Amino acid sequence: MNGLSVWILFIAMAAGTFALRFSFIYLFGKVEMPDWLRDALKFVPASVLAALVFPALVYSDGALDISLNNIRLLAGIGGALVAWRTKNVLWTILVGMVLFWILQAL
Amino acid sequence: MNTRKQDFLTGARDTLPILLGVVPFAMICSVTAISVGLTPFEAAGMSFVVFAGASQLAVLQLIGEGAVWIVMVLTTWIINLRFTMYSATLAPYLKDEPVLRKIPFVYLLSDQAFGVTMSRFANGLPANPAWYFYGTTSAIGLTWAISAIIGAMLGALIPASWGLEFAFPLSFMALMFAAIKDKPSVIAALVGGTTAIIAKGLPYNLGLILAATLGIAAGVFAEKKMGATR
Numbered sequence: 001m002n003g004l005s006v007w008i009l010f011i012a013m014a015a016g017t018f019a020l021r022f023s024f025i026y027l028f029g030k031v032e033m034p035d036w037l038r039d040a041l042k043f044v045p046a047s048v049l050a051a052l053v054f055p056a057l058v059y060s061d062g063a064l065d066i067s068l069n070n071i072r073l074l075a076g077i078g079g080a081l082v083a084w085r086t087k088n089v090l091w092t093i094l095v096g097m098v099l100f101w102i103l104q105a106l
Numbered sequence: 107m108n109t110r111k112q113d114f115l116t117g118a119r120d121t122l123p124i125l126l127g128v129v130p131f132a133m134i135c136s137v138t139a140i141s142v143g144l145t146p147f148e149a150a151g152m153s154f155v156v157f158a159g160a161s162q163l164a165v166l167q168l169i170g171e172g173a174v175w176i177v178m179v180l181t182t183w184i185i186n187l188r189f190t191m192y193s194a195t196l197a198p199y200l201k202d203e204p205v206l207r208k209i210p211f212v213y214l215l216s217d218q219a220f221g222v223t224m225s226r227f228a229n230g231l232p233a234n235p236a237w238y239f240y241g242t243t244s245a246i247g248l249t250w251a252i253s254a255i256i257g258a259m260l261g262a263l264i265p266a267s268w269g270l271e272f273a274f275p276l277s278f279m280a281l282m283f284a285a286i287k288d289k290p291s292v293i294a295a296l297v298g299g300t301t302a303i304i305a306k307g308l309p310y311n312l313g314l315i316l317a318a319t320l321g322i323a324a325g326v327f328a329e330k331k332m333g334a335t336r
Contacts, residue, residue, distance in 0.1 A: 001169060006148050009175055010155040013165065013182040017158050020186050021215045024194035025208065028201050033194040040326050044187050045160075045285035047298030047321020049278045051314050052164055054299030055306045056275035064303075076275060083279040090130040096276035100269065 075099035113234040117241025120226060121249075124218045128246055129253045134277060135162050136257030141270040142170040146258035153254035157214060157247065160281055161185040167274040173311040181311075184318050192220040199227070199235040211240045214247035289332060294325030 001009070024033055057076040058066055066073065079096030086092065132153055139149035139162070156162055161182040168178045192215060200208055219242040232238040264270065286292055298321025305313030 001143075003145075003148070005175065006144065007151070007155075009165070009178060010152050012175075012179045013161065014155045014157070016179065016183045017156060017161065017186045017189065018213055020183070020189040021193055022209070022212050023190045025197045025200050025212055026205070028197035033190065038191060038194070039329065040322050041187055041191050043291060043294040043322045043325030044184065044318070046282060046291040046295040047325060048164075048181075048185050048314075048318045049160070049282035049285060050295035050299035051302035051317035051321060052167065052278045053275045053282060055302045055313075056167075056272075056278075058303055059306060072272060072275075075272070076279070079276045080279050080283075083276075083283045087280055087284040089127070089134065089277045089280040092280040093134065093273050093276045096279075097268075097270075097273060100272050104269070 071100060071103035075103055109233040110237045113232045113237040114241035114244070116232065117223070117226075117238040118245035119241075120222050121218065121242050121245040124222055125245065125249045128218060128249050131159050131277075132250045132253035133257030133260065134273065135159050135166075136254050137261035137264060138163065138166050138270060138273055140258065140261035141264070141266065141268075141273075142166050144169075146262050149261060150254045150258040154251060156182070157216070157250065158182070158186050158189075160278075163274055163277055167271070168311055168314075170271055170274075171311065177311045177315070180315055184315065188217075189215060192217075195224065196220070196239065199239065203236045208236075211243045214243035216243070216246055216250075219243040219246050290325045290329040293328040294321045297321045297324035 024031070053076075057073050058064060058070070060070045060072060068074065075096050078099040079092050082088075082095045083092040135153055136146075136149040139152055140146060144152070144166075152162055153159075164181050164185055165178045168181060193212075196215075200212075219239070222242045223239045226232070226238065227235060282295060286295055298317045301320045302313055302317035305316050307313070308316065
């Protein structure tokens with residue numbers, strides 16, 4: 001990506017995100033959030049984040065690799081245990097990256 | 107001291123324990139931005155302009171994979187759809203505030219500011235709820251901005267051979283486990299994740315958007331089923 005297109009991307013991301021942040025604060029008294037939408041939105045974080053995590057662990061150099069040779073999968077499982085217990089981004093990255101570097105060096 | 111100022115400062119002070127998590131998260135966003143080829147200025151600028159870490163990390167991963175920009179923008183909006191829930195919940199407390207005054211603070215609305223604000227409101231409403239909320243978003247926004255700059259300076263020192271792009275799935279994992287609160291959300295995550303693996307070959311990274319949609323649908327469906335049998 002070149003310099004200008006990066007900033008256009010950021011502005012598009014930010015404009016839509018601000019519209020979402022302001023949405024019902026702005027519309028208060030005019031439009032209420034429908035129950036079905038509230039029910040669906042609850043599941044956005046879990047499903048999107050899982051969709052980002054799973055492929056990143058089981059694909060290696062563009063090919064599906066569910067084996068002990070896949071160090072991302074192994075280090076990822078270690079990271080997942082930390083993520084599950086602590087729910088902390090920093091600890092998960094620290095443990096996951098150290099495992100990744102150790103497995104890479106072996 | 108007037109009560110508005112007091113509530114603003116109380117809001118800012120209540121974020122202190124949360125700021126311990128905000129600092130490294132903003133730094134990680136900058137460091138990983140540089141690892142996919144952005145300049146330090148662009149890396150910090152992204153955090154200033156977008157101010158939504160999870161969506162920034164997702165887009166950075168997509169930049170690294172060479173996705174098309176429309177998919178990056180759609181991914182951002184999908185991840186940030188949750189802000190409409192926060193918006194609907196906060197709306198009654200902000201209804202008497204002038205629109206122009208609300209805008210900068212609502213721009214800085216984050217998961218953390220929402221969490222701190224609502225947990226205080228649940229234990230007794232301050233005299234000026236809006237100003238309490240302004241205090242939380244201001245403290246978090248300022249901390250985020252400073253940390254993003256520090257991260258951008260650090261990121262420039264880290265060599266590419268460290269394989270920092272693996273930090274993306276690791277950070278998403280922590281956020282994912284924080285978002286999984288009950289069985290239906292476990293099902294949403296499993297369906298979203300599995301679909302993303304199967305649909306990985308779709309052009310333009312559209313598999314991500316398909317996976318998110320099916321995951322959400324599975325969560326809603328599971329909740330209806332479980333609610334019916336309860």
